[in-house]
Amino acid sequence: MANFFQDNRDLMFTLGNLDLKDTVSLREQGFKFTENCDYAPVDLADALDNYRRVLEVVGGICGDRIAPRSRTVDEEGPEFENNTVTYHPLTQQNIADLTKAEVSGVMLPYQYGGLNFPVTVYTMMTEMVSRADASLQNIFGLQDIAETICLFGNEEQKAQYLPGFATGEYDGAMDLTEPDYGSDLPGVRLRAWQDENGQWYLNGMKRFITNGCAKVHLVLARSEEGTTDARGLSMFIAEACPQLVVRRIEHKLGIHGVATCELQFNDVPAQLCGKRKFGLIKYVMSLMNGARVAISAQAVGVAEAAYRAARQYAAEREQFKKTIDQFPAVYDMLSSMKVKLTAARTLLYETTRAVDLRDGYTAAMERGEAVRDQQKYWNNVAATLTPMCKALATESANQIAYDALQIHGGTGYMHDFDVERYYRDARITNIYEGTTQLQVVAAIGGVLQGHLKKEIDDLLALPFEGRAAELRDMLAGFNTKLAEAVQYVNDKKDSAYHDLRARDLVDMATSVYVGLLMLRNATRDEARMPIAERFVLDAVVEVEKRYLRVLSGDMQLIEKKNDILDY
Amino acid sequence: MSRTVLVFVKQVPDTQNITGDAMTPEGTVNRAALPAIFNPEDLNALEMALQLKDRYGMHVTVATMGPPKAAEILRDCLCRGADEAILLTDRAFAGADTLATSYALSCCAAKVQDVAVVLCGRQAIDGDTAQVGPQLSEKMQSPQICYAEDVVEMTENSITVRRRIDGGYEVLQSPLPALLTVVDSNDPRPMAARRIMKYKRAKTMSEIRAALGGAEADAAAVSAEAARLDAAGLLIREWSAADAGADLSRTGLAGSPTKVKQVMSVVLTAGEAKKVEPTADGVTALIHELIADHTLG
Numbered sequence: 001m002a003n004f005f006q007d008n009r010d011l012m013f014t015l016g017n018l019d020l021k022d023t024v025s026l027r028e029q030g031f032k033f034t035e036n037c038d039y040a041p042v043d044l045a046d047a048l049d050n051y052r053r054v055l056e057v058v059g060g061i062c063g064d065r066i067a068p069r070s071r072t073v074d075e076e077g078p079e080f081e082n083n084t085v086t087y088h089p090l091t092q093q094n095i096a097d098l099t100k101a102e103v104s105g106v107m108l109p110y111q112y113g114g115l116n117f118p119v120t121v122y123t124m125m126t127e128m129v130s131r132a133d134a135s136l137q138n139i140f141g142l143q144d145i146a147e148t149i150c151l152f153g154n155e156e157q158k159a160q161y162l163p164g165f166a167t168g169e170y171d172g173a174m175d176l177t178e179p180d181y182g183s184d185l186p187g188v189r190l191r192a193w194q195d196e197n198g199q200w201y202l203n204g205m206k207r208f209i210t211n212g213c214a215k216v217h218l219v220l221a222r223s224e225e226g227t228t229d230a231r232g233l234s235m236f237i238a239e240a241c242p243q244l245v246v247r248r249i250e251h252k253l254g255i256h257g258v259a260t261c262e263l264q265f266n267d268v269p270a271q272l273c274g275k276r277k278f279g280l281i282k283y284v285m286s287l288m289n290g291a292r293v294a295i296s297a298q299a300v301g302v303a304e305a306a307y308r309a310a311r312q313y314a315a316e317r318e319q320f321k322k323t324i325d326q327f328p329a330v331y332d333m334l335s336s337m338k339v340k341l342t343a344a345r346t347l348l349y350e351t352t353r354a355v356d357l358r359d360g361y362t363a364a365m366e367r368g369e370a371v372r373d374q375q376k377y378w379n380n381v382a383a384t385l386t387p388m389c390k391a392l393a394t395e396s397a398n399q400i401a402y403d404a405l406q407i408h409g410g411t412g413y414m415h416d417f418d419v420e421r422y423y424r425d426a427r428i429t430n431i432y433e434g435t436t437q438l439q440v441v442a443a444i445g446g447v448l449q450g451h452l453k454k455e456i457d458d459l460l461a462l463p464f465e466g467r468a469a470e471l472r473d474m475l476a477g478f479n480t481k482l483a484e485a486v487q488y489v490n491d492k493k494d495s496a497y498h499d500l501r502a503r504d505l506v507d508m509a510t511s512v513y514v515g516l517l518m519l520r521n522a523t524r525d526e527a528r529m530p531i532a533e534r535f536v537l538d539a540v541v542e543v544e545k546r547y548l549r550v551l552s553g554d555m556q557l558i559e560k561k562n563d564i565l566d567y
Numbered sequence: 568m569s570r571t572v573l574v575f576v577k578q579v580p581d582t583q584n585i586t587g588d589a590m591t592p593e594g595t596v597n598r599a600a601l602p603a604i605f606n607p608e609d610l611n612a613l614e615m616a617l618q619l620k621d622r623y624g625m626h627v628t629v630a631t632m633g634p635p636k637a638a639e640i641l642r643d644c645l646c647r648g649a650d651e652a653i654l655l656t657d658r659a660f661a662g663a664d665t666l667a668t669s670y671a672l673s674c675c676a677a678k679v680q681d682v683a684v685v686l687c688g689r690q691a692i693d694g695d696t697a698q699v700g701p702q703l704s705e706k707m708q709s710p711q712i713c714y715a716e717d718v719v720e721m722t723e724n725s726i727t728v729r730r731r732i733d734g735g736y737e738v739l740q741s742p743l744p745a746l747l748t749v750v751d752s753n754d755p756r757p758m759a760a761r762r763i764m765k766y767k768r769a770k771t772m773s774e775i776r777a778a779l780g781g782a783e784a785d786a787a788a789v790s791a792e793a794a795r796l797d798a799a800g801l802l803i804r805e806w807s808a809a810d811a812g813a814d815l816s817r818t819g820l821a822g823s824p825t826k827v828k829q830v831m832s833v834v835l836t837a838g839e840a841k842k843v844e845p846t847a848d849g850v851t852a853l854i855h856e857l858i859a860d861h862t863l864g
Contacts, residue, residue: 053767
């Protein structure tokens with residue numbers, strides 16, 4: 001009997017301490033849905049109680065059902081024969097269990113049979129699913145596709161697809177990447193053409209498509225002939241059909257349970273979703289940002305599993321007549337893993353909170369409410385935090401999985417323990433949905449323009465006392481150094497230097513912001529103080545290192561890179 | 568075919584996850600130290616009922632006999648898919664052995680309309696008797712199929728059931744109404760999110776009264792709230808012994824012939840082992856030894 005929600009003190013703390021009042025009230029629109037929906041909540045407490053209860057059910061399914069099946073799913077994976085993907089019977093059972101729990105349309109509005117839960121709560125589910133079986137999250141986590149149709153589709157499209165997503169009858173895929181266009185999505189070539197009746201058809205190839213065997217596809221395609229950039233791309237909805245051929249599935253290092261497909265579109269009938277030419281610049285960016293949050297949660301889930309495996313192993317494994325967790329070299333690693341894990345989760349749910357507020361205010365604005373300023377503010381915060389979070393969570397997950405394997409020693413290198421799977425599964429998280437290098441590009445603008453300034457200033461102004469105040473002062477010092485470093489890069493006006501040091505600036509900003517969040521959380525539960533303290537103390541050297549590197553003005557790499565690389 | 572499947576369920580102390588203070592020094596179960604859970608095989612019975620609902624459109628009514636707190640597992644049932652719930656609760660039911668329990672349940676079953684099938688878990692993990700289901704069928708004068716694994720088919724007048732037997736299974740057909748006791752053979756569905764959000768609000772009359780101020784609650788407000796919940800399908804029926812039409816001399820402690828003579832706290836320890844060679848001499852020596860200490864003969 002394992003419950004991945006109830007056994008996770010940090011996750012339960014997060015649900016209990018995130019301020020979701022505005023999110024819930026925006027989402028429930030003054031709790032007006034109770035009139036037409038007999039399961040809609042009547043007030044904030046009722047909504048929060050719903051979240052907790054449903055998370056407990058999902059936590060039980062993850063712990064008792066999905067996790068015990070994950071080893072076999074990893075070993076055997078899906079089948080591919082005659083262009084047909086068949087998921088492993090245990091993967092099918094996993095999906096059936098989650099469908100029975102009615103968590104297929106977590107964020108969809110009540111009118112389509114959804115739960116109308118915020119992204120924050122959905123993300124907690126994806127985190128738990130990932131801890132149980134990272135590959136399942138690539139199927140469960142595709143609810144963003146329904147969400148995208150809900151945001152940008154027309155009424156007929158919503159009525160046609162959303163109820164099926166809510167019942168679990170439909171699953172989705174987002175078909176973006178092509179053999180020659182991965183990070184460089186503006187170059188996508190898959191062609192969309194219209195016959196004389198206005199019917200759209202899609203023609204071309206897509207590659208590395210997660211769950212490409214899905215029933216409903218969102219496809220990025222070139223609708224404007226003769227264009228070569230983002231403005232010639234539109235988004236389409238296509239359904240699985242004989243013209244949409246799965247050519248092969250990939251053999252991957254990890255996330256074995258999900259099929260990653262190469263797709264061939266032979267004049268696949270499709271519907272335009274949203275406006276022409278806005279495919280990439282608006283809809284797919286929104287979809288990708290949602291997916292980046294989901295992958296951050298996948299990373300945190302895998303990291304949680306890896307940390308627990310290492311913690312348990314280190315407490316049981318004896319060498320030199322002591323369990324190995326007694327040795328400084330080992331408990332140093334364990335503590336660093338725990339601090340990284342907690343930091344990643346802290347940033348993750350602060351990010352989802354910003355995303356929820358952005359979405360809530362955007363919807364309110366579209367209903368005609370005067371909330372333009374709030375929408376703009378949270379849009380900027382979410383746009384900065386989403387890539388920052390993905391960079392931190394996925395890089396941390398890799399480090400945690402790496403150290404977890406290290407703590408297992410030779411045993412960890414063998415298939416006998418689950419840790420080698422966590423190591424393999426973590427490895428994709430900082431690559432897909434935009435590599436860490438691209439997340440830095442996405443986050444640096446917000447850092448340079450000070451989109452987190454108000455959040456950071458508000459946190460610095462909290463009434464910390466005693467040790468917390470000392471740590472706050474250290475973080476304020478980091479913040480000053482960050483400002484100096486930003487100023488230095490701006491003054492230097494060298495784009496290569498700016499790009500080269502962007503990672504340092506984003507990491508410094510992350511340390512300041514996450515440190516303050518962890519400190520604030522520690523004032524709400526003093527048992528968290530040692531973790532927050534450790535985070536700040538570990539950050540001292542990191543921040544100093546990055547600060548010195550930025551201010552060094554070292555141009556040597558830019559000038560001599562070829563001499564180094566090509567010797 | 569919209570007929571009723573009646574499922575009897577029980578809230579039990581979680582004896583599967585025993586901790587240090589699970590037993591009192593007197594050797595009785597320390598109920599306070601053990602969390603109350605849904606009896607596992609009753610969940611299998613509920614799942615079987617819900618499958619009959621999925622396949623044949625049956626109406627699923629669940630009932631439990633227990634203290635007011637047992638309404639918790641009825642809400643659990645509603646969240647998994649049950650249509651209606653009944654709580655049999657009365658001080659007169661307390662202290663029942665299997666005879667008095669099965670009598671009370673039979674009174675309840677007699678009051679439920681149009682019952683085609685009664686399902687019980689094979690046994691509860693607190694008493695482990697596996698007697699209540701069979702005794703109930705005797706009192707209902709219906710056929711019983713124990714150790715049911717799955718329903719093969721159901722028609723207007725009959726049910727075909729696969730039941731577990733030593734070394735395999737057998738398939739039996741019974742006329743309706745019939746009683747089945749269900750073993751751990753299916754995978755109980757989880758609670759469903761939309762149903763949780765709705766049915767977590769289901770209440771018994773006592774709970775409505777308590778929420779509106781307990782003993783001082785305004786009677787009119789209580790019945791208005793009960794009517795509102797009933798209209799929404801959120802009223803858990805609460806039946807006393809009188810509501811169930813039970814003869815008080817046959818319920819609870821009064822109706823329980825079982826007398827506990829002595830309770831012992833038995834600490835099992837591994838005894839000494841002795842190896843007997845599998846030869847004629849070895850066996851002969853063992854027989855002589857057992858006769859000598861009067862174990863045999």
